[in-house]
Amino acid sequence: MTTTTAEKTGAHTAEAADLITGARERIDALDDRIIGLIQERMAVSAVIQEARITSGGRRVNLSREMEILGHYRDALGKPGTALAMTLLELCRGRI
Numbered sequence: 001m002t003t004t005t006a007e008k009t010g011a012h013t014a015e016a017a018d019l020i021t022g023a024r025e026r027i028d029a030l031d032d033r034i035i036g037l038i039q040e041r042m043a044v045s046a047v048i049q050e051a052r053i054t055s056g057g058r059r060v061n062l063s064r065e066m067e068i069l070g071h072y073r074d075a076l077g078k079p080g081t082a083l084a085m086t087l088l089e090l091c092r093g094r095i
């Protein structure tokens with residue numbers, strides 16, 4: 001069974017379906033870039049954590065994490081805090 005463009009997009013006109021299809025391509029490209037940036041952030045964070053642990057310190061630095069949470073909250077509001085917490089978990093694991 002074939003799925004029509006209208007069904008895929010939820011649009012009720014061909015014009016809206018075209019707009020949505022094009023905009024979804026942009027979103028997919030943006031998501032690929034965001035994922036790449038997150039992977040780059042994870043690698044940089046790992047370098048910092050390894051250096052601190054090798055020097056005798058701890059993996060986690062809570063005061064720095066508070067700065068990061070505040071940065072995301074100031075930029076994006078309350079969901080920004082949740083996003084930053086997820087990023088921190090990806091970068092240093094669960095605590």
Ligand SMILES: C=C(O[C@@H]1C=C(C(=O)O)C=C[C@H]1O)C(=O)O
Nearest residue numbers: 045048059060061064065091092
């Ligand atoms: C990367 C660091 O180490 C840990 C990971 C952090 C991060 O991924 O942003 C922040 C604080 C630390 O818990 C750091 O101290 O800067």
